[in-house]
Amino acid sequence: MRRIEDVSAPSSLAEAMAFLRRRPGAVPWAGGTALMTDPGTWDRPGGPSILDLGGIPELRGVTRSARYVELGAMVSLSAILALPRGIGLGMLRECCLSVGTAFTRAMATLGGNLCARHRFMSCTPVLSCMDAALELRDATGSRWSSVNRLVGEDGRPRFPEGSLLTRVRVPVARWSxxxxxxxxxxxxxxxxxxxxxxxxxxxxxxxxxxxxxxxxxxxxxxxxxxxxxxxxxxxxxxxxxxxxxxxxxxxxxxxxxxxxxxxxxxxxxxxxxxxxxxxxx
Ligand SMILES: Cc1cc2nc3c(=O)[nH]c(=O)nc-3n(C[C@H](O)[C@H](O)[C@H](O)COP(=O)(O)OP(=O)(O)OC[C@H]3O[C@@H](n4cnc5c(N)ncnc54)[C@H](O)[C@@H]3O)c2cc1C
CATH class of the missing domain: 3.30.390.50 (CO dehydrogenase flavoprotein, C-terminal domain)
Incomplete structure (x- = not known):
């Protein structure tokens, strides 16, 4: 049984960032499907603080333009599957479909898939090939960077401590x-x-x-x-x-x-x- 230090359930990104400033080692909780089933996700010793992202509407947005689709970190895998076909997200769709059962996909989020610290989940290589960009936010502000920035020199995950993934921008691509x-x-x-x-x-x-x-x-x-x-x-x-x-x-x-x-x-x-x-x- 894991002892939890404290839990914050903010209703805005600003509140979430204020909590992370106080507790840079807090564990963001998205759908919880990896956190609840995979002990490897708990890489921090002791009783962590939990940052529940479920009540932050800014993280659930989906916007589309002719050149890319922008997905909030808390968009679920099933919401991605519900987007219209033929908008150039074929590989990402297929990847979402390959994760668990329909029940898991309804809870699991894109952000949780990309932010695992102990291993890479399925969407990271897909979004690396699709040249996706990630918006990361920390105490100093927000910045866009390539998915490949989450990969260390040693090929292992390198997610920056005290940061939140907020949005994922996926260029629309037509592959042969x-x-x-x-x-x-x-x-x-x-x-x-x-x-x-x-x-x-x-x-x-x-x-x-x-x-x-x-x-x-x-x-x-x-x-x-x-x-x-x-x-x-x-x-x-x-x-x-x-x-x-x-x-x-x-x-x-x-x-x-x-x-x-x-x-x-x-x-x-x-x-x-x-x-x-x-x-x-
Ligand atoms: C039966 C089953 C089968 C599965 N099969 C697959 C599979 O085939 N492929 C696969 O890739 N996964 C699989 N998973 C794992 C998991 O369901 C997915 O990877 C899912 O997308 C994780 O999303 P989540 O929202 O549940 O993440 P969580 O469990 O909430 O979080 C995962 C990690 O990301 C961190 N995190 C979450 N959101 C953010 C954020 N916005 N910013 C910073 N850090 C964040 C958390 O702190 C944690 O370290 C499976 C799970 C189950 C139960």
């Missing part, structure tokens, strides 16, 4: 082909659970854009490998795909990911690169 796969047999909350994401845009029979990422305990993405394939004619040769696969596996091992993860990442990458042109939408 994309894939989202659970890697191997392990499923969340097993520590070996991991997700592979690949997305490509083809133009004139060549690769115009490419994103590949995988995440579990670490997030692996290799921008130089992606860039090296831009402009290559389709279909890629087996050698081109294998070189890309082994470069990502090497990167995973450099980050001290386990060998199973690195091996799966290599084979999912090769398979995505070989199949993507045939499966182009």
């Amino acid at each position: 082909s994309w894939a989202l796969r659970q890697m191997g047999e392990a499923r969340y909350p097993h520590p070996g659970a991991a997700v592979f994401v690949g997305a490509a845009r083809f133009e004139g029979g060549a690769i115009a854009e490419l994103r590949i990422a995988a995440a579990g305990l670490r997030l692996v993405r290799d921008r130089s490998m992606e860039m090296s394939l831009i402009g290559r004619r389709l279909p890629l040769s087996r050698k081109e795909s294998s070189t890309a696969g082994s470069s990502l596996a090497m990167k995973a091992l450099e980050l001290e990911a386990d060998r199973d993860f690195a091996g799966l990442l290599e084979s999912y990458t090769v398979s995505f690169l070989q199949r993507a042109p045939e499966e182009a939408l």
Whole structure:
């Protein structure tokens, strides 16, 4: 049984930030689906303070423009699934659908998915590939930054202490082909659970854009490998795909990911690169 120091349930962002200034180590409580089921989310010793985000209307907004969709951190995964299809959020939709049951998705939020401190949840590699931006707020104010800022040099999560995620801006993208796969047999909350994401845009029979990422305990993405394939004619040769696969596996091992993860990442990458042109939408 965990002893809780105190609980704050603010009704505005300003009140929430005032509480965080007093208790920078407080645990933000969003849907609670990870906090209630995964002991790994409790990385702080002792009896923490809880900051309940459920009563803050500013965190539940959804706005759309021609170029992006902006989602408040407390938007639930089921609310994302209820957005109209065809607005360019295909990969994120699929990712939300893959999380738990309908009951879990109704409680689970996008913010809670992105802010886990002990491992990456499914939406982080997806939003990394979609070039999403995050609005983070702390005692000094708010700023926008890339999803990749939540990834440390060692490939592990690096969420800044005393901060709240408030909004997520997802650029609308049209991919020619994309894939989202659970890697191997392990499923969340097993520590070996991991997700592979690949997305490509083809133009004139060549690769115009490419994103590949995988995440579990670490997030692996290799921008130089992606860039090296831009402009290559389709279909890629087996050698081109294998070189890309082994470069990502090497990167995973450099980050001290386990060998199973690195091996799966290599084979999912090769398979995505070989199949993507045939499966182009
Ligand atoms: C049966 C089951 C299956 C699941 N399957 C999956 C799966 O396949 N893939 C997957 O990714 N997840 C899975 N989950 C985990 C979880 O449901 C999701 O990751 C969910 O999106 C977490 O959101 P939440 O709002 O419940 O987060 P919470 O549990 O409320 O919080 C999670 C973490 O984020 C922090 N946090 C929350 N909001 C903020 C914020 N705005 N700013 C700063 N920090 C914040 C919390 O302090 C905590 O550390 C599963 C859970 C269950 C119960």
